[in-house]
Amino acid sequence: MNRYKMKASTRTIYGDAKVLDIREVGRPNLKEDEVLVRIHAATVNRTDVALLRGYPLIMRFFSGLRKPRLSITGTDFAGEIIEAGKHVTRFSVGERVWGFHDQGLQSHATYMRIPEKGNIESIPDGVEFSIAVASAEAAHYAINILNKITLEKGQQAMVHGATGAIGSACVQLLRANGLEVSATCRGEHAQIVHGLGADHTIDYTQEDFTRAPGSYDLVIDSVGKSTFNACKRILHKDGTYISSELGPGAQNLFFALSTPVLGGKKVIFPFPSNIKSSLSKMNALLTKGIFNPLIDRTYPLSEISSAFTYVASGQKIGNVLIADFS
Ligand SMILES: NC(=O)c1ccc[n+]([C@@H]2O[C@H](COP(=O)([O-])OP(=O)(O)OC[C@H]3O[C@@H](n4cnc5c(N)ncnc54)[C@H](OP(=O)(O)O)[C@@H]3O)[C@@H](O)[C@H]2O)c1
Structure with missing residues (x-):
């Protein structure tokens, strides 16, 4: 050439x-x-x-x-x-x-x-x-999600879609910060997700993670397949929900404006930053x-x-x- x-x-x-x-x-x-x-x-x-x-x-x-x-x-x-x-x-x-x-x-x-x-x-x-x-x-978007909250050692986090690029980065970064991480993935990918550092996995094709036992300080939907309303029941009383997508009718933007003012369980939207x-x-x-x-x-x-x-x-x-x- x-x-x-x-x-x-x-x-x-x-x-x-x-x-x-x-x-x-x-x-x-x-x-x-x-x-x-x-x-x-x-x-x-x-x-x-x-x-x-x-x-x-x-x-x-x-x-x-x-x-x-x-x-x-x-x-x-x-x-x-x-x-x-x-x-x-x-x-x-x-x-x-x-x-x-x-x-x-x-x-x-x-x-x-x-x-x-x-x-x-x-x-x-x-x-x-x-x-x-x-x-x-994806690591940039994962950092961008985690930057929006104060992470504390020992907190419990759920990552939905943990084999995705953003989800797999979130699992590693949460573990590096000392959180206990639960994660969803297809059953055949459980070993990969444990290899990233997840403590527990749920096969999302077999079980609805929002109905499974367990409650969390933080739920990250890294593939935008859930809603805040469905995840409320697995969030601790002042827990945080973050999704990588806007959600149905861009509801995550609306919740991100309203829920922090109302107090209790809240939504944060990860507007991309630096x-x-x-x-x-x-x-x-x-x-x-x-x-x-x-x-x-x-x-x-x-x-x-x-x-x-x-x-x-x-x-x-x-x-x-x-x-x-x-
Ligand atoms: N907000 C932003 O600025 C921004 C920027 C970039 C991307 N995004 C969005 O972020 C999302 C994730 O991007 P990504 O690159 O990390 O995704 P990705 O790598 O394409 O995610 C693929 C993974 O998602 C999992 N998955 C697919 N359907 C699922 C479901 N119904 N429930 C749970 N997991 C499911 C699959 O896991 P299994 O193989 O285990 O089934 C697959 O491995 C995309 O929706 C993208 O549009 C947002």
Whole structure:
């Protein structure tokens, strides 16, 4: 391939995986405050799927109202800096870096550019590209959920959907904070979820976790399949319910405004916040070996539409990676 060209997963309209096209496009031109990264690994995650579809519609205010603003897909990356703009001081050529941006980074490509002040961090020594990138999108949302509450050692937490990318990160982070963790998953995944640190598992295909014995300080629905009303009966009197989704009729937003004022059991909505801070926190956990992301399938860039279709099915186990960009 021409050295000024690269392969990329592109699209011109919103839609499902069929709108994707692997094309040879021009390598990005670098601005003076940017670095050029050769991508070694990226994920296809639920944020990528939402940006591909342009749904929920509210996201089109930043992703493009009628058509996508960014033609190349991809929200996270791990790779190596191969060029740095002349005003770049934080990073140097050869450095291993990773990052995430929920509005898109165009990382499903051989190369991408990013400002040095963007959501980019060095990868700690000894941490593989695949591990770093699988600790980006979902771990950020998990941190974002847990940041909204004061966690205390010995508290009891329930994670619904613990094999998902966000759920599996929540289980690990809750255990790292000393909580006793119960979790739901399909029966055949119980061993995986215990391996993440869960103390107890419930097979959600056999038993309704909101009717099972046990009560909790915190219920996290990481896949947005339950409701606050159904979970009330398993929450302690001042327990907290957090879902990764808005819920039927966006009720979780309404409850998040009303329940903290009323007192007692409450809903908190995890509005996304500081991504850079999540990356730094994950770097600290990866360095200490406290976090080990769950990785499911790995695809080459040439098969990215299959990766998108699998992720959109809502049945992936943890993270789906793209690892061959040739
Ligand atoms: N609020 C935000 O800013 C934000 C950002 C990103 C994503 N999200 C949302 O967060 C959710 C989770 O994302 P993710 O990437 O973590 O999900 P994911 O990895 O796609 O979750 C897949 C897992 O969900 C489990 N699952 C599927 N249906 C279930 C059900 N009815 N009950 C319990 N578990 C079920 C499956 O577990 P088993 O295989 O064990 O059955 C599967 O492993 C998505 O709905 C996504 O749209 C929200």
